[in-house]
Amino acid sequence: MPGIAGLIRKRETAGHEPQILTTMIGCMRxxxxxxxxxxxxxxxxxxxxxxxxxxxxxxxMPIWNETRDKVLFxxxxxxxxxxxxxxxxxxxxxxDAETAAYIVHLYEEEGDGLFPLLNGxxxxxxxxxxxxxxxxxxxxxxxxxxxxxxxxxxxxxxSEAKSLLKAFPRLRKADLFSMGEFLTFDCVLxxxxxxxxxxxxxxxxxxxFQKGKWTKRKYFDTASLEHLPKMKRExxxxxxxxxxxxxxxxxxxxxxxxxxxxxxxxTRSVMACLHPAPGQLPCYTFGGTYKDILDVRIAPKVxxxxxxSHSVLxxxxxxxxxxxxxxxxRSAYITDGLESVDMTDVIxxxxxxxxxxxxxxxxxxGSQILKGIAGFQARPPESxxxxxxxxxxxKTTEETGSxxxxxxxxxxxxxxxxxxxxxxxxxxxxxxxxxxxxFLDNDLINVLYQAPDLEPGFGxxxxxxxxxxxxxxxxxxxxxxxxxxxxxGIISKSVKTALLSLMLLDKIYVxxxxxxxxxxxxxxxxxxxxxxHLDRMVTGFVEFRRYRIWFRxxxxxxxxxxxxxxxTLDRPYWDKKQLTQVVNDHIHGRGNxxxxxxxxxxxxxxxxxxxxx
Numbered sequence: 001m002p003g004i005a006g007l008i009r010k011r012e013t014a015g016h017e018p019q020i021l022t023t024m025i026g027c028m029r030x031x032x033x034x035x036x037x038x039x040x041x042x043x044x045x046x047x048x049x050x051x052x053x054x055x056x057x058x059x060x061m062p063i064w065n066e067t068r069d070k071v072l073f074x075x076x077x078x079x080x081x082x083x084x085x086x087x088x089x090x091x092x093x094x095x096d097a098e099t100a101a102y103i104v105h106l107y108e109e110e111g112d113g114l115f116p117l118l119n120g121x122x123x124x125x126x127x128x129x130x131x132x133x134x135x136x137x138x139x140x141x142x143x144x145x146x147x148x149x150x151x152x153x154x155x156x157x158x159s160e161a162k163s164l165l166k167a168f169p170r171l172r173k174a175d176l177f178s179m180g181e182f183l184t185f186d187c188v189l190x191x192x193x194x195x196x197x198x199x200x201x202x203x204x205x206x207x208x209f210q211k212g213k214w215t216k217r218k219y220f221d222t223a224s225l226e227h228l229p230k231m232k233r234e235x236x237x238x239x240x241x242x243x244x245x246x247x248x249x250x251x252x253x254x255x256x257x258x259x260x261x262x263x264x265x266x267t268r269s270v271m272a273c274l275h276p277a278p279g280q281l282p283c284y285t286f287g288g289t290y291k292d293i294l295d296v297r298i299a300p301k302v303x304x305x306x307x308x309s310h311s312v313l314x315x316x317x318x319x320x321x322x323x324x325x326x327x328x329x330r331s332a333y334i335t336d337g338l339e340s341v342d343m344t345d346v347i348x349x350x351x352x353x354x355x356x357x358x359x360x361x362x363x364x365x366g367s368q369i370l371k372g373i374a375g376f377q378a379r380p381p382e383s384x385x386x387x388x389x390x391x392x393x394x395k396t397t398e399e400t401g402s403x404x405x406x407x408x409x410x411x412x413x414x415x416x417x418x419x420x421x422x423x424x425x426x427x428x429x430x431x432x433x434x435x436x437x438x439f440l441d442n443d444l445i446n447v448l449y450q451a452p453d454l455e456p457g458f459g460x461x462x463x464x465x466x467x468x469x470x471x472x473x474x475x476x477x478x479x480x481x482x483x484x485x486x487x488x489g490i491i492s493k494s495v496k497t498a499l500l501s502l503m504l505l506d507k508i509y510v511x512x513x514x515x516x517x518x519x520x521x522x523x524x525x526x527x528x529x530x531x532x533h534l535d536r537m538v539t540g541f542v543e544f545r546r547y548r549i550w551f552r553x554x555x556x557x558x559x560x561x562x563x564x565x566x567x568t569l570d571r572p573y574w575d576k577k578q579l580t581q582v583v584n585d586h587i588h589g590r591g592n593x594x595x596x597x598x599x600x601x602x603x604x605x606x607x608x609x610x611x612x613x
Contacts, residue, residue: 001334001430002034002051002058003075003144003159004125008134008209009045013153017047024156024163025049030334030431035059039071044132048073048125055358056434057254058122060099065108069130072104075159076122076144077434079250079441084117098254115206115219119250119442121426121435123159123201133210140220141440142191142203142419143426147336149198155209157201161193161336162610171197172611179573180393183599184380185401186340187420194337194606203419222411225449233452240447241466245273247441251361252276257436258357259283261310263298263480265463266363266370270438271306272471278307284356285310286349289317291540294480294499305473313352315345317546321554328601329609334431337606338424341598342547346425350432360429364437365422368413369448370459376405376417379513381596385578410448414440480542506542509535510549512594520591523548527589548594556587559597568604 005024007017021038028051029036038049039062050073052059063072078100085097088105095101107114107126114126115137123138123146136157138146148157149164149171158164165172173196178188191200201207204220231239252274261267261283274281283303287296296312303310320327328344339346353360367373378398383391404416418440429435438444460483467474467484478485480503482496509526513519526535526549540546551559562568563583569576579600586593 001030001159001427002053002056003028004048004050004073004123004146005158005160005163006046006048006073006125006156008155008157009047010153010155010212015042017042017154020156020167021047021049023167024158025051027163027166028158028160037061039073041127041129044127044129044134046127046134048127050075053358053434055255058100060096060101063101063104065104066094069128070104070107071127071129072100072107072124074100074103074122074124076120076139076430077254077436078103078118078120078122079247079436080119081250112206112208112219121440125157131210133208135206135208136201137206137219138201138203140204140442140445141414142200143423143440145419145423145427146201147193147198148201155214161195161198162333164198165195165610171195173197174607174611176390176393176572177396179603180390181397181400182603183386183573184378184394184397185376185421186379186599187338187376187423189397189400189404189416189420191419195611200419203415222408222415225446226408226411228446228449230452231450233454236447236450236452237462237465239450240444240462241469243441243444243447244269244438244466245470247443248273248438250441251436251438252281255359255434256357257281257359257361258353259303259308260353260360260362261285261299261303262363263295263302264363264367265460265467265479265481265483266366266439267299268302268363268474268479269366269463269466270361270363271302271308272467272474275470276306276308279309281306281308281361282356283308283310284313284353286352286544287312287314288544289314290544290546291536293544294502294541298477298480301477302474305477306471311356313349313356315348315352320345320348321550324550324555325558329605331428332602332605332609333613335424335427337602337610339428340424341601341605342545342594343425343428345545346428347431350429354432358433360433360435362435362437364435364439365418366437366439366463367459368418368422369410369439369445370462372409372413372459374409374413374417374421376421379595381599382578382582382593385575385582385596385600387573387575390573414445502538502541505538506540509539510543510546512548512592512598514592523586523592524589527552530589547598548592551594551597552587552589559583559587559601562604563597563600567608568600571603571607573603574600 033054034051035054036051040047050061057077058074061073085102093105121139121143123144126135147161175196178194181189191202204218206219208215259281285295285299300310328341331339331344475484475486482499485492582593582596585591
């Protein structure tokens, strides 16, 4: 995805930094609509490069102040009310208020006090050339990643790990602890990466380098919010609702925006509270060709009630599967191996979304911060496929994960789950569009930390209350989670029962694990009945991704080529015999080994595409 990269020279070296920087930036331009550039200040030891989405908030680099002694490079977006920006202009600063240009002037006014004021998903580096000072920073949740490597000569950083691997071949080594964490939790923990000696800038950091010395500080720590006084329930509900509605306009300025609309509560809450003018906000929903999922059926009705256009952005399943080998490699490359192999379509969908609008508004993270649906949990593969010498790495990881989850739940979600577990999909999406959501706004998060003890289901009831108050017509439509739908009793109950049944059937049919030892039983039964295509009658209403079946049927040849190859089987992670049996059993319908297959395939792609490619 678009980003920044750079080198900060710590002592005089051979002077190859410009060539190294060119190498780093060269592997970060993934699309023809990216802009790019470099900047060097050899006397200060600063060498910076960037790529950006054309026409985006940060497509104005390098960003100078008037006296050209301070310069900013930024990835992502910041969301600020108009008043502070107007105050800067009133003080004589000259800048384009629709871009990131105001930030360097805010730094002139606030100094290092700038960083707590920023609101959004971003990373950047600010160079104060007069003081020979560089400050590398990121957003509060570390959504926009900064990878770094440091040795005695240089501090190298990048939004994409691959640029460090390309520039410094000695770093092309898998970290076995990290691979153990991925196999257990589907992500790497504690601000590390898949790669030895490449680490992540911790969330909410502002690291300054000046005259040979580092000051590594955090400008934001969730612990500072955990001690905020708790509010009474009713004032809290009112404050939360008013804050959500107040911050929402911040996210609907600065360019042409499209609404990525689902049938769920989070995007419906946005639509209800925004009140866009008729036809102002084009809406769209992602879908496949197997069957119209409930999102595709419900979202157009939401858009119509709100007076907006709606389109369905479809991927043809057959075409997608025929191109899967190249698409999954590209996904692994662009996301540094973060995106799961069963989410390979994300880049393709967001390429379609860019045709509607270069800015994509979503309800992302609403369920995590309002409803506590973190998603993070141990999902290890069957231990029999793991090489016995590698098993200790998985056992260590489970203990680490348990310790991480013992603290404040919201802090865990913001500081760990979002930057580590949810980052793959953001990396995929952001390679094509600027992704927005109001649910991590600084002001909203501050209110959430003042929550009293709340009943289970509070987040759902809160959003239903917002919708009922702001756009009551939307309450007539049930969501994909069966909420709302205020038709007369018997009709409402029947609709919700039907929706719940369809959701359950899809879970049974496509999920990688089922309770009551039914995982492999269902897979075997489905394989026997598959020629009858009975699944088409009762499944496909909730999930358009069908990787359990795709890996069994259409992608079976690709799986054999990748996972039964000697290069794969000789990796230190696998028991050769057991991995071979698992792949063959899945392909022949003798069991459901989707979890084992997707994890093994993802690790193999990390090796082939990023470490060896």
